[in-house]
Amino acid sequence: MALRAVTFDYWDTLYDGATTPERVALRQGAVRRLLAEIGHEISDADFTALYRASGVEAERWWREEHRGYTTQERIRWILSRVNVERPADCRYVAAAERAVDDALVAHPAPLLPGAGDGIARLASAFSLAIVSDTGFASGRAQDRLLEHDGLLSFFAATVYSMDIGHAKPRPEPFAAALSALGIAPADAVHVGDNERTDVRGALALGLRAVRVDIVRAQGPSAAEFVARSFDELVDYLLAQRGV
Structure with a gap:
């Protein structure tokens, strides 16, 4: 099946998750x-x-x-x-x-290097969605941060654990995003930094998975690809069009 959509984790995938x-x-x-x-x-x-x-x-x-x-x-x-x-x-x-x-x-979290331009490039090729676990702040606050950085309009859906009642790796957050996009799991890849929640959660529902090791280097992964920079991630995903 051709890759049609990319779902993104938020913290330590798009934004630095460290508190201040x-x-x-x-x-x-x-x-x-x-x-x-x-x-x-x-x-x-x-x-x-x-x-x-x-x-x-x-x-x-x-x-x-x-x-x-x-x-x-x-x-x-x-x-x-x-x-x-x-x-x-x-x-x-x-x-x-x-x-x-x-x-x-x-006191906004900074975007990871290359994330802003990378999302803009990917939005021209795929349907995009956020699938994020929330911390103390709500998904509404995370949307405000995306809007502040000019990125919210690139995402057809933003799905947050506090709104679903379940966190990754449970299937409900992924399923909600796929439903909003009108995309089957096999037509989507999830991108995230956490092997347990992002990679294993996505694979269990039938999505493809890519891990990003931008904030920290990690061990082996069940993901099909591990990106160490946003440029590397974007190049890999764009090469998957039609794959």
Whole structure:
């Protein structure tokens, strides 16, 4: 079958996935304000430990449960640990959610070298989609970052784990992107940096898979190709037209 579509992971595939102290500070500040606004006092040391614990728990949701959790779920997990419950429409929780997203836009992650031009080249040859697991910030924030960098219009669909409720390597995120594109798995290749979630997840559903080792060199791969730069990736994919 001819290659017709390319789906992309986001973090460490298009964008540098490393967080920044400035982004963390804004997010911690948002949660601290939430606690203060609802009248809950907590020491700096206890809050720091609680915030870090929420990150460990979110990592477990992703790694062990393959769960697409939302920003609000992580915030409410923090509240539950200090025995605080808030109604579903709590405006303070909603404000904290927005602030978590805004932190990504205020201190944006950089595109990996060559990613911007590479996506523009590939969009002229293939249908493109994002299939990304989200962290603390939402898929809406990730779309805002794509828009800021002039890339959002190149993607026919952006699929995020928090919207699907499942994370890679589960099939649901990949299947949602293929459905949006109207493409069969055999006609698409998924590009990502993670062997467990991106490569194995894509192959299990019948997509082709390419791994990118741009941020870090890794070991052997089940992918059909491993690209070490975006130029190398683009050249390989363009050579697959009609293959």
